[in-house]
Amino acid sequence: ICIPFMPVFLSMFTKEQEVISSGVQYSTIAFAxxxxxxxxxxxxxxxxxxxxxxxxxxxxxxxxxxxxxxxxxxxxxxxxxxxxxxxxxxxxxxxxxxxxxxxxxxxxxxxxxxxxxxxxxxxLNRNLDGKLYMVGIPAILNIALPSVLISFLNQILSAFSGSYVVVLGIYYKLQTFLYLPASGIVQGMRPLIGYNYGAGEIKRVKKLFGISVLLNGMIMLVGTIICFTASETLMGMFTENPETVRFGTAALQIISIGFIPSAISVTASGALEGLSKGAQSLVISLLRYIIVIIPAAYLLCHFAGADAVWNAFWICEFITAVVVGIGIKYYWNRLLQ
Incomplete structure (x- = not known):
């Protein structure tokens, strides 16, 4: 299904036929x-x-x-x-x-x-299959939402300069190195929270969540320091274009402001999935990738230019962290009684 649509999909991000051709060649084999x-x-x-x-x-x-x-x-x-x-x-x-x-x-x-x-x-087992999809479908959407966000941002940034599109692509490559360790902690936390919640060990569930937030917060702190102090070096690893390096250096420093609050949202989303609360986890992802960041990016880009669009990332993370914090205070405590 994907292979025939790749030329159209790739043309949304670039008009260079050589790039589109290479993308089609790569994706055809990859999808196989x-x-x-x-x-x-x-x-x-x-x-x-x-x-x-x-x-x-x-x-x-x-x-x-x-x-x-x-x-x-x-x-x-x-x-x-x-x-x-x-x-x-x-x-x-x-x-x-x-x-x-x-x-x-x-x-x-x-x-x-x-x-x-x-x-x-x-x-077929309707009861079991239903539970599987109640957790699985929100998880699927959680994975798909970042792609929706990237597609949207590419559309609005490409109107200004191709360098902004390149910067966005480089950022998402770099943030993988930061969010993969955090994801690893969430992967380990998820089954442990599920085991202990099923066994009625509510104190352990809360302790596991707290430790995971702390560990992810430390990872994000390190990432913030690196992006502030070595942003130009990081961009230089991917491109030698002076304009792209300049745009990317500023972008990394601005975006990294939101790394630390994102630790709360990332951990809470994983914890809710461990408790079979996929719909609630999806709400967090919708806030991070659609509801807050897309309107913020559009407005900033429209009124302040492409350089301001990077502020949408940290604004989104702070707002989501506040919402998650309120949710933890009320919903979480009621859930874990």
């Missing part, structure tokens, strides 16, 4: 591995749910390291490998996912886990 990626994600969550976090880490590391090794070999055609360019980068990514799945399959066969995968469990 979609089933493998879904199997990998399923195994990842199954092993995490039963507490085998080290195994998922090893599997993902093998896939990532394989990807890193294969990238130059398939892109530039080293030794026996063909020179494939952008298609080689996509194939390396797909093969990395294949290696991850192979590790999971071996681990499933060799390691004893309290979950059995069998066709006999594929019979």
């Amino acid at each position: 591995f979609s089933t493998v990626i879904m199997i990998s994600l399923s195994f990842e969550k199954i092993f995490q749910a039963v507490g085998r976090m080290k195994l998922t880490m090893i599997s993902l590391m093998i896939g990532c390291i394989s990807n890193i090794i294969l990238d130059p070999l398939l892109i530039f055609g080293v030794g026996i490998f063909p020179e494939m360019g952008i298609r080689g980068a996509a194939l390396a990514t797909g093969l990395g996912q294949v290696f991850t799945v192979i590790v999971y399959l071996i681990a499933y066969k060799k390691c004893s886990i309290p979950v059995e995968i069998s066709r006999k469990y594929l019979e």
Whole structure:
């Protein structure tokens, strides 16, 4: 379904035919591995749910390291490998996912886990399936919302300069290094909160949430310091264009103001999913990616220019953190009585 729509989708972000052509080549191969990626994600969550976090880490590391090794070999055609360019980068990514799945399959066969995968469990169960989708659908939307935000911001920024679009893309690459550790803490917190809530250990649930907020806050603090002190260096890692570096340096310093309050929202969203409150978690994501930031970005861009649009990020994070704080005070305490 996605492959035929890629030329139209990519044209929303650039008019350069070479870029669109490369994007289509990459995405065609990448989407061919979609089933493998879904199997990998399923195994990842199954092993995490039963507490085998080290195994998922090893599997993902093998896939990532394989990807890193294969990238130059398939892109530039080293030794026996063909020179494939952008298609080689996509194939390396797909093969990395294949290696991850192979590790999971071996681990499933060799390691004893309290979950059995069998066709006999594929019979319909409305009650169980309903609970699964009540948590799953909001989680799906949580993952999709950042893409909606990026698409919107690209549309309004492209009207000013392509450099702003590049800066936005670089920022989202950089913030991955910051939010992935935070996401890892949330991943570990989610099943633990679920276990303890199910066992009636409410004090432990509150303690786990508090510790997770503290840890994520420390990660965000480090990220804020790095972005304030080394923003120009970080931008220089991705581009040599002086204008893009200048725009990006200012953007990183402004956006990073909202990192620390975002720790509250990110952790609360994960905790609610651990308590099977997917709809409430979705509300937080809607505030962060749609309800607050999109109107703020549009108004700032319209009245103060493209340079002001970056303020929408920290404004959004502060407003969301306040709303989440109020929600914790009233809804959370009532939930955990």
